[in-house]
Amino acid sequence: MASNNYKNLPKIITDVPGPESKLLLQKQREMESSTVIYPDSFPIAIKRAENSLIEDLDGNIFIDWVSGISVLNLGFNDNIRKAVKNQVDDIWHALEIPTEVRINFLEALRNSFPPEMRNYKTIFGISGADACETAINIAHAIRKKNAPTIAFEGAYHGVSGGIIAATAGRKYREAVYSDGFKVIRVPYPYKLWYDYDVSDIISIMKKIMDDGEAGYDRPDSVIVEPVQGEGGYIVPPDGFLKAIREFCTEYDLTMIVDEVQSGVGRTGKMWAFEYENITPDIVCVSKSIGGGLPVSLVYYRDDYDKKLPKPFHLGTYRANPLAMAAGITVINEVPKYFDKVKSSGKEMLNKFNKIDSNLIGEVRGKGYMIGIELVDNGKPVNSKHMMELKHELLKNGLLMHTCGHYGNVFRFMGALNIEEELLNRGVEIFSKAVKIK
DSSP: OOOOOOOGGGBOHHHOOHHHHHHHHHHHHHHSSSSHHHHSOOOOOOEEEBTTEEEESSSOOOEESSHHHHTTTOOBOOHHHHHHHHTTTTTSOOOOOOOHHHHHHHHHHHHHGGGGTOOEEEEEEESSSHHHHHHHHHHHHHTTTOOOOOEEETTOOOOOOOGGGGOOOOOHHHSSSOSSSOEEEEEOOOTTTTOOOOHHHHHHHHHHHHHHTTOOOOOOOOEEESTTTTOOOBOOOTTTTHHHHHHHHHTTEEEEEOOTTTTTTTTTSSSSSGGGGGOOEEEEOGGGGGGSSSOEEEEHHHHHHHHOSSSSSSOOTTTOOHHHHHHHHHHHGGGGGGHHHHHHHHHHHHHHHTOOOOEEEEEEEETTEEEEEETTEEEEEOOOHHHHHHHHHHTTTOOOOSSSSOOOEEEEEOOOOHHHHHHHHHHHHHHHHHHHO
């Protein structure tokens, strides 16, 4: 599909969507739930993909800056493809019975964490929501009580079962008829709209713990994203995670770090919490750890493991051997791009900041996790305009998605190994789109 001459890409040869894409989109609408959302943003039908390029059924080739919502940190990578094909020849389902590929993955995973965390245990799951829900259940199980969890404004930890309560977005919670876990919500540092600094937030959290007349049940855990994902690619000030670690230690709370979107090299380190040299009690991992195949995991303290009942967390599809094979490749390959992601990420921040557009209110990010928040006359750009801009990018060959409290943040989440030409071409396309009022 792809040409080595990236100067000729993207390649758009029909209207978008083209006739073949329109046909499959219509068939999807006829047979699949009306609740699917991504075809609204990206009305194409995909034929195939390679690295950071996606081809639709009409022969149009797009630059992929979505990466499956950070599921494909290495893009549609040949090494992952080969690993999965090789594994199919051996076995592709094994319950929890050990296989060589499962043990090799577990060993690689342990070695991807800082030395002081290499005695932690792993529980496998299927999705990021599954991992975050299991993490909170661990915090409850080791204390044998159903206490609240402190979660943050703008947080996204999944939309199913108990974990829906920890996700902040009203639109997500209103669509799920479950009370979920008990959650106490506190602010996340988001300077563009809300004036809370780290000390303010820690003071609020200490009030929850210390003031017995404030009306809060005593929590047993805190769940936090090192960089908020769906909340708007919000990068907290240096020291935020360290302050939370100190708070959790002082009050004997379990610190859960959700690395589902920020982990696996996305910020230029394997795990984003490493920037603050802290040791979480539990880490939630999913998305790119499977290279595009469904898998998640909870990585947690060994002493917690001794307190868990048996059975605790069950599932027939957990740690699928194909995902394990892909995951080993991911863990081995991703560190090769840390330096690039750090330096190139700073360059991308600079390029986005230099765009002459009265719609850009703030550019922020770490590594290849960059948010561009759009405002119009001091207010967030509305959802209708954001969708129009997404479609304008798509028609010009760039897939780029949105997020944020108000849905007004474009996010750059290209693959860590994306070619420089595709970064430059994408910036050109984005610049033209946001200059059109």
